[in-house]
Amino acid sequence: MSFFVIFMGAALVHNIILTQFLGICPFLGVSKKADQAIGMGAAVTFVIFLASLMAYCLNTYVLIPLNIEYLQTIAFILVIASLVQFVEMFLKKFSVGLYKSLGVFLPLITTNCAVLGTANNIVTKGFGLMETIIYSLGISIGFTLVMFVFATIRERLEIAPIARSFKGNPIALITAAIMALAFFGIGGLV
Amino acid sequence: MKKNEILNIFTSGIFKENPIFVLFLGMCPTLGVTTSVVNAIGMGIGVIFVLLMSNVIISLIRNIVMDEIRIPVFIVIIASLVTLLQMFMQAYTLELYNSMKVFIPLITVNCIILGRAEAFASKNGVFKSAVDGIGMGIGFLLGLVVVAFFRELLGTGALMGLQVFPAQFAIPIFTSAVGAFLTLGTLAGIAMLISNLRKDKAEKGVA
Numbered sequence: 001m002s003f004f005v006i007f008m009g010a011a012l013v014h015n016i017i018l019t020q021f022l023g024i025c026p027f028l029g030v031s032k033k034a035d036q037a038i039g040m041g042a043a044v045t046f047v048i049f050l051a052s053l054m055a056y057c058l059n060t061y062v063l064i065p066l067n068i069e070y071l072q073t074i075a076f077i078l079v080i081a082s083l084v085q086f087v088e089m090f091l092k093k094f095s096v097g098l099y100k101s102l103g104v105f106l107p108l109i110t111t112n113c114a115v116l117g118t119a120n121n122i123v124t125k126g127f128g129l130m131e132t133i134i135y136s137l138g139i140s141i142g143f144t145l146v147m148f149v150f151a152t153i154r155e156r157l158e159i160a161p162i163a164r165s166f167k168g169n170p171i172a173l174i175t176a177a178i179m180a181l182a183f184f185g186i187g188g189l190v
Numbered sequence: 191m192k193k194n195e196i197l198n199i200f201t202s203g204i205f206k207e208n209p210i211f212v213l214f215l216g217m218c219p220t221l222g223v224t225t226s227v228v229n230a231i232g233m234g235i236g237v238i239f240v241l242l243m244s245n246v247i248i249s250l251i252r253n254i255v256m257d258e259i260r261i262p263v264f265i266v267i268i269a270s271l272v273t274l275l276q277m278f279m280q281a282y283t284l285e286l287y288n289s290m291k292v293f294i295p296l297i298t299v300n301c302i303i304l305g306r307a308e309a310f311a312s313k314n315g316v317f318k319s320a321v322d323g324i325g326m327g328i329g330f331l332l333g334l335v336v337v338a339f340f341r342e343l344l345g346t347g348a349l350m351g352l353q354v355f356p357a358q359f360a361i362p363i364f365t366s367a368v369g370a371f372l373t374l375g376t377l378a379g380i381a382m383l384i385s386n387l388r389k390d391k392a393e394k395g396v397a
Contacts, residue, residue, distance in 0.1 A: 025216075
């Protein structure tokens with residue numbers, strides 16, 4: 001039961017994008033088309049899951065025994081950066097279309113605060129191995145869900161009559177505000 | 191001519207390519223830190239330091255780093271700079287350090303820093319990169335302060351510890367996630383409006 005609570009909390013109540021403000025760059029940058037958003041979501045899910053797992057192991061078995069916790073930021077970001085480079089090489093080889101459409105935002109997964117933020121959260125919350133897996137899955141599913149919903153709304157916004165100055169990112173941010181309001185309400189769920 | 195080019199790089203970071211309102215980079219700290227103006231200024235100065243240093247270092251080593259491993263190399267440089275900044279702030283400005291402890295590691299993952307490293311410093315010389323770093327940093331600082339100004343004023347009725355109007359008339363939602371998105375969206379719209387008006391004017395002038 002408590003695993004369920006962790007999962008729902010991570011995916012909906014403390015949604016990484018709408019309540020923790022992490023991962024906003026891809027949220028705005030790669031959400032113009034639904035399939036792109038799903039591609040990004042899948043890539044981020046993969047990176048968050050593996051990065052959290054590796055960050056947990058690194059922290060528990062290397063950093064804490066050696067008493068060098070102050071290197072956490074550097075160690076975690078190194079793990080994340082290598083993973084992203086790996087995903088980039090993988091996509092370049094096996095899915096050129098997705099690779100091209102994700103463009104500049106692919107290397108930016110490294111600086112997707114969602115990834116480092118999740119790794120940091122896991123360490124500060126003192127999660128065990130099972131909890132780490134559930135939590136990172138919840139976070140990344142929450143991320144993909146919000147990306148997808150947001151992208152479908154934006155597809156509709158393309159054909160809506162919007163004041164010229166608010167087209168593009170400004171209206172997207174205001175849409176995000178309304179979505180955040182909705183997620184505010186989910187807070188009572190868990 | 192040369193002087194003009196340098197000046198152009200400098201001002202484009204502040205206005206034409208403002209990282210917050212035009213490029214939409216570095217959004218996470220923009221939304222997370224701007225609940226108060228003091229935090230925004232502290233964050234802005236920290237980012238200027240890291241951005242300047244990382245731009246300079248990366249443009250120095252740009253020719254000896256292989257393309258395949260550039261991102262890990264860049265990000266380790268940035269993470270080391272952030273750790274340096276963290277230690278420095280802890281030693282000399284303890285009060286500021288304590289008030290924004292949570293946000294400092296977040297500078298590592300501020301997209302604007304890696305974004306500039308990729309887009310500018312890895313392709314340009316040291317001096318130009320330094321100018322670009324300072325310009326972008328100042329643009330970021332100004333953007334943060336503007337967003338924080340409205341959020342703090344509307345959300346708490348106070349500004350840098352000074353009560354402007356009674357707190358009971360404040361709209362607390364502006365300090366929450368909803369207000370963050372709403373303020374930034376509205377301000378970005380206004381920024382776009384201004385640039386559109388100027389563009390129209392310029393076009394009319396030509397015709």
